[in-house]
Amino acid sequence: xxxxxxxxxxxxxxPHKHRLAAGIDLGTTNSLVATVRNGISVCLxxxxxxxxxxxxxxxxxxxxxxxxxxxxxAHASDPRNTILSVKRFMGRGFKDVAHVETMPYDxxxxxxxxxxxxxxxxxxxxxxxxxxxxVLATRAEASLGGPLTGVVITVPAYFDDAQRQATxxxxxxxxxxxxxxxNEPTAAAVAYGLxxxxxxxxxVYDLGxxxxxLSILKLSRGIFEVLATNGDSALGGDDFDHRLFCWILDKxxxxxxxxxxxxxxxxxxxxxxxxxxACEEARIHVPLASDEEVDLTITRxxxxxxxxxxxRKTIAPMRKVLxxxxxxxxxxxxxxxxxxATRMPHIQRAVAEFFGQEPLTNLDPDKVVALGAxxxxxxxxxxxxxxxxxxxxxxxxxxxxxxxxxxxxxxxxQRNATLPIARAQEFTTFKDGQTAMAFHVVxxxxxxxxxxxxxxxxxxxxxxxxxxxxxxxxxxxQVDADGLLSVTAREMSSGVEAHVSVKPSYGLSDxxxxxxxxxxxxxxxxxxxxxxxxxxxxxAERLLEATTQALVADGELLSPExxxxxxxxxxxxxxxxxxxxxxxxxxxxxALARATDDFAAxxxxxxxxxxxxxxxxxxxxx
Amino acid sequence: MTIDLQQDFFALFGLPRRFEVDxxxxxxxxxxxxxRVHPDRHAHLPDADKRRAMQWATQVNEAFRxxxxxxxxxxxxxxxxxxxxxxxxxxxxxxxxxxxxxxxREAVEEAREAADVExxxxxxxxxxxxxxxxxxKLQQSFDADRDLSTAAETARRLMFMEKLQxxxxxxxxxxxx
Numbered sequence: 001x002x003x004x005x006x007x008x009x010x011x012x013x014x015p016h017k018h019r020l021a022a023g024i025d026l027g028t029t030n031s032l033v034a035t036v037r038n039g040i041s042v043c044l045x046x047x048x049x050x051x052x053x054x055x056x057x058x059x060x061x062x063x064x065x066x067x068x069x070x071x072x073x074a075h076a077s078d079p080r081n082t083i084l085s086v087k088r089f090m091g092r093g094f095k096d097v098a099h100v101e102t103m104p105y106d107x108x109x110x111x112x113x114x115x116x117x118x119x120x121x122x123x124x125x126x127x128x129x130x131x132x133x134x135v136l137a138t139r140a141e142a143s144l145g146g147p148l149t150g151v152v153i154t155v156p157a158y159f160d161d162a163q164r165q166a167t168x169x170x171x172x173x174x175x176x177x178x179x180x181x182x183n184e185p186t187a188a189a190v191a192y193g194l195x196x197x198x199x200x201x202x203x204v205y206d207l208g209x210x211x212x213x214l215s216i217l218k219l220s221r222g223i224f225e226v227l228a229t230n231g232d233s234a235l236g237g238d239d240f241d242h243r244l245f246c247w248i249l250d251k252x253x254x255x256x257x258x259x260x261x262x263x264x265x266x267x268x269x270x271x272x273x274x275x276x277x278a279c280e281e282a283r284i285h286v287p288l289a290s291d292e293e294v295d296l297t298i299t300r301x302x303x304x305x306x307x308x309x310x311x312r313k314t315i316a317p318m319r320k321v322l323x324x325x326x327x328x329x330x331x332x333x334x335x336x337x338x339x340x341a342t343r344m345p346h347i348q349r350a351v352a353e354f355f356g357q358e359p360l361t362n363l364d365p366d367k368v369v370a371l372g373a374x375x376x377x378x379x380x381x382x383x384x385x386x387x388x389x390x391x392x393x394x395x396x397x398x399x400x401x402x403x404x405x406x407x408x409x410x411x412x413x414q415r416n417a418t419l420p421i422a423r424a425q426e427f428t429t430f431k432d433g434q435t436a437m438a439f440h441v442v443x444x445x446x447x448x449x450x451x452x453x454x455x456x457x458x459x460x461x462x463x464x465x466x467x468x469x470x471x472x473x474x475x476x477x478q479v480d481a482d483g484l485l486s487v488t489a490r491e492m493s494s495g496v497e498a499h500v501s502v503k504p505s506y507g508l509s510d511x512x513x514x515x516x517x518x519x520x521x522x523x524x525x526x527x528x529x530x531x532x533x534x535x536x537x538x539x540a541e542r543l544l545e546a547t548t549q550a551l552v553a554d555g556e557l558l559s560p561e562x563x564x565x566x567x568x569x570x571x572x573x574x575x576x577x578x579x580x581x582x583x584x585x586x587x588x589x590x591a592l593a594r595a596t597d598d599f600a601a602x603x604x605x606x607x608x609x610x611x612x613x614x615x616x617x618x619x620x621x622x
Numbered sequence: 623m624t625i626d627l628q629q630d631f632f633a634l635f636g637l638p639r640r641f642e643v644d645x646x647x648x649x650x651x652x653x654x655x656x657x658r659v660h661p662d663r664h665a666h667l668p669d670a671d672k673r674r675a676m677q678w679a680t681q682v683n684e685a686f687r688x689x690x691x692x693x694x695x696x697x698x699x700x701x702x703x704x705x706x707x708x709x710x711x712x713x714x715x716x717x718x719x720x721x722x723x724x725x726x727r728e729a730v731e732e733a734r735e736a737a738d739v740e741x742x743x744x745x746x747x748x749x750x751x752x753x754x755x756x757x758x759k760l761q762q763s764f765d766a767d768r769d770l771s772t773a774a775e776t777a778r779r780l781m782f783m784e785k786l787q788x789x790x791x792x793x794x795x796x797x798x799x
Contacts, residue, residue, distance in 0.1 A: 019666070150666075179665045223653050316798055323791065382666030391653075391660055417687070420661065420680045480676055481661040543668050597670045604674050607658040 019149040021179065021381035022140040023187070023373025026129065026153055026167065028087040028210030028236055029340070031055045032367060033136040034374035035144060036383075041191065041371040044143045052366065053139075055209075057131045058082040059120040067135045076263040079104035081118045085238055086132075088210045089114050089125035090170075091162030091506045098234060099242060102266075104259040113166065113506045126508055127516055129170035137176055147534065149542070150179035152377035154369050156211035157183035158231030158397045160443045161455050161485050162506040168482065169508055173516050175531065179380040181482040184208070185215035186226060186394055187372030188338040191363060193219050193390075200333035201227075203321075205351050205359065206369075207314065208339040210236035214317050216325045216332070222390040228324035228416045229397045230317040237273075237341030240307050244269040244298070247306050248284060252294045261288045268294075276300050277343045304346040311350050318354055324416050335359040340366050393418050396479055400455075403440035407449045412477050415445065422478040426492070429473075433465040437473065437498075441485065454505040460489045460498040473498065529582070536585040540577045543589055544570060547596055550603060557602045569595045631685035631698065641699060641764035641773075643689060652686045692757050693784055696764070696777045705770045707777055719779055726786055734793045742797075746790050749783055756780045 023041075025032045030052040034043045043051040050069070058071035059081045066074070075082040083105070089097060094107055094114045106117040115122045133153075141147055153176075155167050164181055171178045185204035192198070198219050206213040213231040217224055245266050249257065257265060264286055272282040276298070286294040304311075322328060335351060337359045342348065351359050363371070379389060395416045401409035402425075412423050427437065437460045444452030463471055472492040479485050489498040503509075508516075547570060555563065573588035632639040635651040657663070659678035664671045688694045700707050726749070733741040756776055763773035 180662065221653070223656075319798060320795065323794075376662075380662060380665035391657055392662060393656065393660070418683045420676050421683055422680045478676070478680070481679070542666070546667050546671075593668050593670050596668070600668075600671045600674055604659065604671075604678060608655065608678070611654045611658045 019381040019383055020141075020144045020146050021150050021152070021374075021377040021383065022137070022144075022148055023152045023182075023370055023375070023377045024133065024136050024154065025184070025187075025370035025373060026087065026132065026155075026170075027055055027369075028085050028208055028238065029055055030209070030366065031132050031136060032370035033140050034367070034370040035140060036374050036378040041374045041378075043367050043370055044139055046139060053132065053135060055086065055132055056082060056084050057086065057128045059118040059123070061119045063120065065120075065131055067131050076260055076267070079259050079263055080106055081120075083116060083118075083123075083128050085210055086125050086128040088234065088238075089116075090129065091160065091164075091166040092125075093506055096234075102242070102245075102262055104263065112504070113162075113508065124508060124512075124516075126166050126170045127173065129167070130173040130516075133170055133174035133176060137174060147538070148176065149381050149538070150177040150377065152180050152182050152187075152373045152380060153178060154182050154184045154187050154373045155483075156206075156208070156231065156233055157185050157213040157215050157226075157229040157394075158211065158233045159483075160233070160398055160453050161400075161483070162453065162504065163233065164483050165504070165507050168484070169513055172513060178482075179377060181484075182373055182376055182392075183213070183215065183226070183229070183394055183483075184211075184369045185213045185229070185336075185338060186217070186224065186392055187370075187376065188336055188363075188368045189215070189217050189219070189224055189372070190375050190390070190392070191368045191372035192336050192360070193217075193224060198334065201327065201331055202334050202336060203318075203332045203355065204336045204338060205314070205318075205342065206231075206338035207341040207347065208236050209341070210234070210238050212236060212314055212317070214314070214321050216321055216327065223393065224390060225393045225418075226395045227327075228321045229395055230321040230324070231397070232313060232317065235310070235313055237339070239310055240273055240341065240344070241266060241270045243307050243310065244273055244303065247298070248294060248296060251296055254288075254292075254294070258289055261290070264288070265294070272298060273303070273344070276303050277345065300345065307346070311347060314347075315350065315354060329355050332357075336368075337361050338365050338368055394481070394483075395419060396421065396483055398443045398453075399445055400477060400479070400485065401442050401444075401452065403442060403449045409442055409444075409447055409449055409452055412441075413479060419483060420478065420480050422476055424474050424476045427473045427475060428469050429463065429466065429471045430468055432468050434468070434471070435463045435465055436461045437463065439475065439487070441477075441487070455485065456502050456504045456507070458487050459501045459503070461501070462496065462499045463491050464494045464496050466493075533580060533582040533585075536582040536589070537577055540573055540585050540589055543592055544573060544577075547592065550596070550599065554599075554603050554606060557606065558599060562599070566592075566595050566599065630702065631689055634682070634685050635689065637689075639699070639702065641692075641696060641761050643695065645690075648686070648689060652682065655682045692760065693777065693780050696760050696773065696780065699764055700770060700774055700777060703770050705774050707774045707781075715775070715778065723782060726783075730786060730790055730793070737797055739794065739797055742790050742794055746787065746794075749787050749790070753780060753783050753787075756783070 022033050022035045032043050032051055034041055045051045053068045054072045056068060056071040058066040058074050071082055075084060092114055094109045097114060108115040108117055108122055113124055115124055137148060153167060153171055155164055168178055168181060185206045188204050189202060200219060202217050202219060204215045211233050212235040215229040216227045218227055248265055248269060268284050268286050272284050275282040281297055281299045284294060284296045332355055335355050342365050348359060395418055396413060397415060399411050399415040400413040401411045404410045412425060413421055439458040441455045441458065442449055442452035443455050446452050463473060473489055474492050475487060475489045477485060477487055487500050489500055491498060569592045573592050576585045576588040635648055637643060637648060659675055659682060661672060661675045661679055664675035688698050697707055730745055733745060756779060759776045760773055763769045763776060
């Protein structure tokens, strides 16, 4: 490592400093956190040894918050303030929520994302999810012995933009740096593929607590390429519980149960479902608050019959995903099962029948997503720099479109396009002197706006006034590697950048997030400063380290004057970093980022040329 | 100083500018480029690097998407050659082709109205093989004859067939739901 001695004295001398990173599976019923330790991905347990954290948050009257098992225990006695399966509400409106009638929550029927009224005030699903993330992050930090550099959070592949954005917002409120939102089936494929060094076409069937995904991946030479994905973001093990719950009500002739009894019966329904995985029949024995008693027995066959329509709902997406990938069932080399709900024997049977082969179940279906996420987090944090590392190429699950005349949708980006992707479209003004323009972006496959998900309304302002039809406004829709959309606009004849303001249909505004961040900090004001300082020092170290490495590798791309300037800005940031003014450190970081912007461009350039040159060399050898 | 992000897609992948493409070489160049530019390779770096990685990876995806499929590749070659394929405006099509169009369309319409899945799938297959015949013609026009106006007409026919293919897919999907 003699080369590194050319770095400034006192600058990080550990080029391969291990950065603490974790993978988080933020599930509908359970959540997990995993990390790579000594090259092996492991799920981290709490102090009782349990790795699964029930995704349950309880708000108490004294202002405290319980998360996990403790909260779950209270859910029969305090149903209104104990939030289960909050993932189902992420990025969703009140009208989208299924089974509202059996839910004990006090919903606030507002526009946009659904809200819940609790003893601690109105909560958004984003805030509830943030509580779960905080507990998992704390667990990881305690186990790893330091603050996390970044996390990978998994989302269902079929999550739309609003649901993804809500997840990312939750992470922000929990104070986490999100390296990537990773699709759950892709995470599972990473855990499986790297384990078995597989090549070929694989299907991942992921039936979780509340979501269903199906992805087709092509694995070749370290590339995990998603060819197509499909699913149902409102179908999961919960629905099987609910179906059994309805069966119990029907058989026991109970018409609307009290909310306590409903909770109790739902728990028993879930237990019976789980029992039926191993046993031929299950007894459901529940004493009710009304002094009545439920005592029923259900066989595995009966359970399969009453839930057959749910299993069938997973078959249509299987056909669609194969058609989208241009494949048939025989082309698939292996089928990976993910999610606790895939333990149900009749699900395994249906999948085996469809693909004509027994599915793979050698990894724990509850843990495989978190394990894969941890492996990817380790890579994204920059802990491995091996050139022949693997790479994930994922897709956008649902088409993006614009509302046009008559409530029709014009597709801008087609589903299953590899990310990141951008599309530009040109528009013109229809009135003289028009300076503003509005767009409605929707997501989905249907032709009518009302049959698609409304994502956001974008308003362009600052278009230079011209005669009608003279302005040429180029609007660019960019979807990044997290599957999140951003919109930019430019008037082409004048080059003026139009201002884009976004009104998400089912999301939080920047102001709301700022308020929530502020509220979270209110309890500990000095904590807030300490945290901000720590974050900026961290960021400064990250940037200094990255820049040092870049200078070592590609320093020759700079002229002596350019090099001198960068060195000066680096020294300045080093000084600031030792101080306690987080605003000043931020300025130093921004200055260094600006000073190295052009350098970054040249490096990327050099890298691309090297990729092409290397390839030609290989071809000659071959 | 920087490579022009808008450069010719063939040059980006180090491939000759022609209709016939070595699919394996295209895919391996695509993978090699992504190994360098994909945002996952830059996730731990400063925002400037991340932004550039996203722009590059977006361009690599666009280039691959364009060159991988014969129709988009043909349209792209026409664009590079300065020929307007005139997909919406050019109505000067041979009567023979117009007849053919009408026959296909009627067959698809009938099968759809009768909800005849088998017939729709058969039409799908027939269209696909008819499309493949056109690939040969395109190769001849682009790579051997260098006759862009004939290539443009063939591309228009292919365009029509793919549109129809898409309608069949939609009809099949609607029947499944």
